[in-house]
Amino acid sequence: MYCVRMMRREDVAQVAEIDREAFPTIWPPVNYQRELSNRLARYIIVCDEGKTVEVAAKAGPGGGFSRLAARLRGLFDHDRFFGDEVKTREYAVGFAGFWIMAGEAHITNIAVRKSCLRQGVGELLLMVVINLATELKARVLTLEVRASNTVARNLYRKYGFTEVGRRRGYYTDNREDGIVMSTGELTSVPFQARLRQLKQLHSQGWGATGYRVAL
Numbered sequence: 352m353y354c355v356r357m358m359r360r361e362d363v364a365q366v367a368e369i370d371r372e373a374f375p376t377i378w379p380p381v382n383y384q385r386e387l388s389n390r391l392a393r394y395i396i397v398c399d400e401g402k403t404v405e406v407a408a409k410a411g412p413g414g415g416f417s418r419l420a421a422r423l424r425g426l427f428d429h430d431r432f433f434g435d436e437v438k439t440r441e442y443a444v445g446f447a448g449f450w451i452m453a454g455e456a457h458i459t460n461i462a463v464r465k466s467c468l469r470q471g472v473g474e475l476l477l478m479v480v481i482n483l484a485t486e487l488k489a490r491v492l493t494l495e496v497r498a499s500n501t502v503a504r505n506l507y508r509k510y511g512f513t514e515v516g517r518r519r520g521y522y523t524d525n526r527e528d529g530i531v532m533s534t535g536e537l538t539s540v541p542f543q544a545r546l547r548q549l550k551q552l553h554s555q556g557w558g559a560t561g562y563r564v565a566l
């Protein structure tokens with residue numbers, strides 16, 4: 352079962368991995384640790400509850416004694432001694448984030464692991480972002496997408512985003528245009544009616560029991 356929840360510090364390593372896979376040419380990479388302390392930002396992830404993964408984690412912020420104890424234990428393990436521990440985590444399959452400012456929410460990122468594409472995860476992330484932004488009193492949701500990214504543009508169009516502008520040569524790696532997209536009023540009757548219908552279709556397609564939202 353897939354579970355959607357707010358992103359935590361312990362998810363950052365996996366999120367960075369998904370980000371690198373989805374956006375290999377973006378440099379410098381997004382600093383998700385910093386994003387998590389940004390009070391304007393909200394990040395969510397989707398996990399596959401049936402799966403776990405081992406990731407290297409920095410030694411926790413324990414007090415002097417527990418840190419010393421961890422180091423002594425680590426004398427038997429090179430990685431631990433130098434500050435990294437291997438921890439078991441829920442397996443993240445996708446994430447999304449947005450910034451909220453002056454009544455407008457702007458999607459900063461949405462990405463799904465390549466091995467999990469076309470299973471409704473992108474839609475799930477977008478639906479939850481729309482719900483969160485609405486709860487936080489955003490009037491509209493906006494975003495920018497590469498002109499060549501027809502997959503993402505299809506997803507956004509499906510959820511009622513329309514093209515409201517074009518930034519010529521916006522992306523510095525290949526001088527590609529950026530397309531600015533926006534929803535209409537999130538609380539408007541037509542937008543909410545369409546969202547309800549899409550949610551219904553999504554749960555018919557993927558099974559309402561196939562995922563749960565735990566925000």
Ligand SMILES: CC(C)(COP(=O)(O)OP(=O)(O)OC[C@H]1O[C@@H](n2cnc3c(N)ncnc32)[C@H](O)[C@@H]1OP(=O)(O)O)[C@@H](O)C(=O)NCCC(=O)NCCS
Pocket residue numbers: 373374460461462463464467468469470471472473474475495496497500501502503505506509
């Ligand atoms: C965009 C992205 C998040 C979609 O994730 P996903 O989990 O595969 O998408 P879903 O399975 O939920 O599909 C939802 C909709 O997206 C569109 N879509 C997804 N894959 C598509 C494809 N290969 N071709 C055309 N449209 C596609 C369709 O509109 C689809 O709805 P449909 O099933 O009714 O056709 C994913 O492709 C991704 O991570 N891409 C790389 C990162 C990226 O470009 N992010 C956007 C930055 S602005």
